[in-house]
Amino acid sequence: MKWLLRILFAMLLLLALLLAAAWFCFPWYAQSLADRALAGKPFRVAVSGVGLPGFSGVGFRSMKVLFATPPDGCSDAAAYTLLLTDGSLSWHFENRDSSGSQALLPKAVNAAITLEADSLNLKPETNEFGFGDRKPKITVHIAVSRLNGFNISFKPLSATYPIEQATVTREKLRLEGVNFRVRLSAAEGWQQPLDTLHVAKLFSDGNPTPVGNFRALFGSKRDPLKPCTLTLTNCSLELLRWRASTERIAYDLKEKSSRFTLTMAEIPLAELPGFDGGGSKTPLATGRVGGSLPIEFQDSTVIVRNAVILAGKGTSILFYTKEKRPLLSFDMGNGEMLKNLNAKIILNSRNEKLSGLALSNLSATLFGGTITSTPVSFDPSANTTLLTLKLNKINALERVRLHGDFRGSLKGTVSGSIPLTLAKNGFSIHNAALHSLGGGRITFAPPATQKSAKERIFGTQKPDADYTFSEPELLLNRSFNGSTTVGFSLKQVLRKTDSGELLLLSPKGTLMLQHNRLNPDMASLSDFSAGFFGGTIAIEHLDYDMAKKSGETMLQVNNIPLQKLLDLQGTKKIYATGNVKGSIPIKMSGDLFAITNGGMNAEQAGQIIYATTPEERAAANQGLRTTYEALSNFLYVQLISSINMAPDGKSTITIQLKGTNPDFQGGRAIELNLNVEQNLLDLMRSLSISSNVEQVISEKALQMQKK
Known part of the structure; x- marks a missing residue:
């Protein structure tokens, strides 16, 4: 009996050893199993x-x-x-086992x-x-x-x-934040029941795209009549944080295609990127926008056909001064702001010069004109996206509204091209060329303080001024850091005040903004020139601090008729021919300016006639009478002048004349040195008195009519 127990024990031990060996060797024979x-x-x-x-x-x-x-x-x-x-x-x-059996x-x-x-x-x-x-x-x-x-x-x-x-x-595209509950069961025929599919974000070339937060209900059960169609229901996504939705997306597996229309939710324009940073007191936009995007999807290509963006009543974009006061706004209209929007988007372009989302064939009708785009290209070395927008007869000027101290009316269409470069740190513009055959009038009218009739007649000239311009052309460049250069030219600019008009013909120049990192308020004007009084004026360079209202420059004048300058002085008895040129240093501080060592010289010989009455000559002393007679028909060969003016308007003008008068002392050579001391600001003030009187009388008459 003992030997039987020993054999049984040996067999159990062997079995245990075999099980232990099998357990220990499992990693080596798991693959074979x-x-x-x-x-x-x-x-x-x-x-x-x-x-x-x-x-x-x-x-x-x-x-x-x-x-x-x-x-x-x-x-x-x-x-x-x-x-x-x-x-x-x-x-x-x-x-x-419900039988209650205790089997091994x-x-x-x-x-x-x-x-x-x-x-x-x-x-x-x-x-x-x-x-x-x-x-x-x-x-x-x-x-x-x-x-x-x-x-x-x-x-x-x-x-x-x-x-x-x-x-x-x-390849270049990546979906992140994909969430879905896979639930299959024999009871449901191994069909996935409806559940929510959520995709948080779409990336292209490692960069986030405007598309994200996609949600839809999806189940694997198909329509027996359309066995090759996958159906998504209750679909929604965010496009530039703008919620779009469609009730149903049916995707044909065989044709790899789908058609549906995205309905863009009506939302405040101020919630969209670019317009959401103004705050409640200084919003960057007002009103609401909505729209619809008909989509055709075919084998990784999205085609948008005849999309429409709608703007509600009161929709506009606002701009402010540095002091957060409204400066101007752009009226987006009421109705179809953007229509006939068409585009082709390749979701996974294999072209190394194109991004994963390649946009082409972009066109739309915008404010009565058209906007198109070149194909969007991608520079992988700089991680930037490039495109050029082309504008054709966009009715933009008439939608500009001025606020605060400004008002006006603008008309005309805008055309041109805007080359854009988009990157993570912003956007840049390279040689954008815009032009318009229109123009308009801008009025500067700051609030007036309460004054008596006497103060209004004999007081300072009102700062109100009307500026009329026509046919502007712009050449715009902007760097990623915000530095902006604007080359401009116009057909003409007319400045009109109570004291007269000032017309500049073909003004042009270059304006630089935000280019000085140490002083962002510094604006620079360079290569400015304009036709003025039949001649030209020019400024080579001006740095103007907009916060301090200060700057210095040199004003160059050329070929200016002498008679025009005399007319500015309000003289009625001096007639002159010939043109002058010169340089006038100007220093601006606040609302005042000063001139130091300015000078103008005649460009060629001319004539000066000082018309005096016999009574004036009889009342004058001998020296002044001689000057009157010499200038009665003075033929000058040299005219040299200098001017200095203090900020308060006090000025000194010296004039050196050389020439002859054939009717005086046998036409001998004459040299005259004239010194004129006056207050130019008082002179301009006196020139405005007549217009002030007319305005006061007109207002009194209007008040009498109302009574």
């Missing part, structure tokens, strides 16, 4: 780094699953590779098998796309039944996979 179990199946599993199994699971370093989907009437056959790293396979059994091996159990890993990556053999997930957890429920003896059957019950913050890549 998997190959044997999956022989003849349409997929293959390769595992490495398998750990020692426990009672409820086993770990592994990597698991690669190769499988293929068969062709059907909607799509071709495809092969895929699924890779999991640093994962584990765990199991849990629950006895569902129950007849029916439910098994929950859970696959977890640090990462999951899925790619087709063609590398057409890639799917990645961090910390995936896939759970499969299986019913295990023992029929007769050790004859065991397996019946899958369900599978769940909550996708959270996954990514999908396709």
Whole structure:
């Protein structure tokens, strides 16, 4: 009997050793077990780094699953590779034998098998796309039944996979924040029930695009009449943070196409990027916008046809002064602001010079004109996007509204081109050329203080002025840091005040803004010139501090008729011919300016006639009478003048004349030195008295009519 016990003990020990050996050697023969179990199946599993199994699971370093989907009437056959790293396979059994049997091996159990890993990556053999997930957890429920003896059957019950913050890549494009709950069950015929698909953001070339926050309900069950159609319902997304939605998107798997219309929600314009930084007191935009975008999708190409953007009543863009006071606004109208919008967007361009989202064939009707764009190109070395907008007869000027101390009326269309470069740190403009055959009038009228009639007649001249301009042309450049250069030219500018008019013909020059990092308020004017009184004036360079209202420059005058300058002085008895040229240094401070050592000289010989009456000559002393007689018909060969003026208007003008008078002392050579001291500001003030009187009388008459 002892030997029987010994044999039994030896057999049990051997069995234990075999089990221990099998457990210990499991990592080495796990792959063979998997190959044997999956022989003849349409997929293959390769595992490495398998750990020692426990009672409820086993770990592994990597698991690669190769499988293929068969062709059907909607799509071709495809092969895929699924890779999991640093994962584990765990199991849990629950006895569902209701007979109450206490057998060692129950007849029916439910098994929950859970696959977890640090990462999951899925790619087709063609590398057409890639799917990645961090910390995936896939759970499969299986019913295990023992029929007769050790004859065991397996019946899958369900599978769940909550996708959270996954990514999908396709060459230059990347979807981030993909969320969807995969829930399959035998009870539902292994069809995915409706659940929410959410994609947080779309990236192109590593840069965020304006498209994001896509949501839709998706289920795998298809319409029997349209077996190749995948349907998404209750779809919405954000385009430039603008919510768009459509009730249904039907995607044809066979044709790889879809058609639908996105309805743009009616939202405040101030909520869109670029207009959302003004705050409640100084909004950058008012009103509401909406619209619709008809979309055609065909094999990675999106075509927009005849889209419409609507602007509600009171929709406008506002601009402010540095003191946060309204300066001007741009009226966006009421109705179809942008219509006939067409564009072609390639979602995954393989052209290295194009971004992952390649835009082309952009055109639209805007404010009665048209806007088009060149194809959008991408510079991978600088990570920038380039395009050129072309404007044709856009009715923009008439939509400008002036506020504060300014008012006016502008008319005309705008045409030209705007080359844009877009980057992460902003945008730049290179040689944008804009022109208009229109123009308008701008009135500067600051609030007037309360004054008596006497003060209004004999007081300072009103600062009100009307500026009329026509046919502006601009050449615009802007760097990423905001530095802006504007080359400008106009047909003419007319300044009109109570004291007279000032006409500049063909003014042109270059204005620089935000170019001085140390002083952003510094504006620079260079290469300015204009026709003036039949001659020209020019400024080579002027740096003007807009905050301090200060600056210095040199005003160059050329070929100015002498008679025009005399008329400015209000003289009625001096007539002159000839032209002058010179340089006038000007220093500005606040509302005042000063002139130091300015000078003008005659460009050629001319004539001066000082018309005096016999009474004036008789009343004059001998020296003044001689001057009157010499200037009665003075033919000058040299005229040299200098001018100095203090900020208070006190000025000294010296004039040196050389020439002859054929009617005086036999036409001998004459040299005259004249000194004129006066207050030019008082002179201008006196010239305005008559207009002030007319205005006061007109206002009094209007008041009498109202009574």
